[in-house]
Amino acid sequence: MxxxxxxxxxxxxxxxxxxxxxxxxxxxxxxxxxxxxxxxxxxxxxxxxxxxxxxxxxxxxxxxxxxxxxxxxxxxxxxxxxxxxxxxxxxxxxxxxxxxxxxxxxxxxxxxxxxxxxxxxxxxxxxxxxxxxxxxxxxxxxxxxxxxxxxxxxxxxxxxxxxGSADQSTEPAGNVTGAGVGATIIDVSKHQGDIDWAKVPYMAMVRIGYRGYGSGALCKDEKFDANLAGAKGNGKLLGFYFFSQAVTEAEARAEAEFCAKLAPGGYPLFFDGEWGHTTKTGAHDGRADSLSKAQRTACAKAFCERSAELGFTPGVYTFTSFATTNIDYAGLCATWPGWLADTRTNYDKVLPRYIHQYAKSAKGGVEGIATETDLNKIIKELPKMDKPTTPTKQIISLDPVTLPNAAAMEFYLLAKKYGLDNDRYYHAKYAD
Missing domain, CATH: 2.70.70.10 (Glucose Permease (Domain IIA))
Known part of the structure; x- marks a missing residue:
């Protein structure tokens, strides 16, 4: 070990x-x-x-x-x-x-x-x-x-x-905890502010963005670019999540496509389903808060299916009381990994999960981060990503002599949409 x-x-x-x-x-x-x-x-x-x-x-x-x-x-x-x-x-x-x-x-x-x-x-x-x-x-x-x-x-x-983790490696852990079963991981967004990723000791789930709970606009997390670069550059990027406020399956698919334009494929991507906004009186008035359980489940399913098509390993995040009344979390987890938040000592251990969010650190309790930070535990090994084993770069040239100009541009834009114009393994460019 x-x-x-x-x-x-x-x-x-x-x-x-x-x-x-x-x-x-x-x-x-x-x-x-x-x-x-x-x-x-x-x-x-x-x-x-x-x-x-x-x-x-x-x-x-x-x-x-x-x-x-x-x-x-x-x-x-x-x-x-x-x-x-x-x-x-x-x-x-x-x-x-x-x-x-x-x-x-x-x-x-x-x-x-x-x-x-x-x-x-x-x-x-x-x-x-x-x-x-x-x-x-x-x-x-x-x-x-x-x-x-x-x-x-x-x-x-x-x-x-x-x-730490109960694996069979004999190498010292150093100051970075991996993402094996039993490991602690964190999730970060704009709420953690500026992060010194060289000091962070955990793997991390990074928020790509959110849909406005009032306007419905698709928004990139204000710290996403910095967190993506910092986490990936320091070997601490585990995956991504997106805070959904989709009210239709089409909107949920659009959210997955929005993520694919910003984040590299081959990582987990979790649908974050929870209340959009809580007023001072305790009422919920987010744009998706009035969805029925069936409607929200359909949105989560559409997001996950589209995410898989775009090269991610999709999953579903929520918290226990929401999972039992507002979304068919257990049903979704029959197909995709679940990530469940429950900070109680005697939490519900029946609901399935790959990741359990069990606590929030003290302010500044995670090195490199000045704010409070969610703490999560890997309960079950996340599915392996289907990535090429040999990083072979391919150039896809689209010649307008062979294809009409409009068709060539359409093909190029499609490649760009899926990140193939500047991916680690593939590169597409438009040759005019």
């Missing part, structure tokens, strides 16, 4: 109070590290620094039982002093705490990937409510100093969620 921070496979930051910083007692109590649960493997490993191998020496490997000792709360713990000049930050000491047992001894040299201990709940973690096994990872500049941000070593963000 791939190593994600200090564990192999999937890891979890389970509770808000397990995050680093002023996260306890309503923001009044400091928590100097981050509490991480290994979901697939209980062994704690020496981490990488953002994918880079690091080394150090075990300076403590012991249990503290004396309550007057400031480290009593840690129970069994390992402290590693890093070798000098390996990382650009101030961190020199790594603490792995609340262990069930230790796998190293004082004075031992260790490097990234070496087993250090076994996850537990020793020390005052045994009194936690609810009690749960985890590792408190703390990073410090000095042995007795205050904890500093541990996320570059933890392989996770300082946000509640599940990270």
């Amino acid at each position: 791939k190593q994600t921070g200090i564990f192999k496979g999937r890891v979890e930051v389970r509770y808000n109070y397990g995050r680093f910083g002023w996260t306890r007692g309503g923001g009044k109590t400091w928590h100097g590290g981050i509490d991480i649960v290994g979901l697939d493997d209980a062994t704690i490993y020496m981490p990488f620094y953002m994918g880079k191998k690091i080394t150090g020496t075990v300076v403590n490997a012991r249990i503290v039982l004396n309550k007057s000792n400031r480290t009593w709360e840690w129970g069994w713990y390992v402290c590693v002093k890093l070798d000098k000049n390996q990382t650009p930050d101030t961190v020199n000491y790594l603490y792995f705490c609340h262990c069930a047992s230790l796998l190293v001894k004082q004075g031992q040299k260790v490097s990234s990937g070496d087993a250090l201990a076994v996850m537990g709940n020793s020390g005052n973690a045994a009194d936690a409510n609810p009690p749960y096994k985890h590792c408190h990872l703390e990073t410090r500049a000095t042995a007795t100093g205050t904890g500093v941000d541990p996320t570059k070593y933890a392989g996770v963000q300082n946000t509640v969620g599940v990270y």
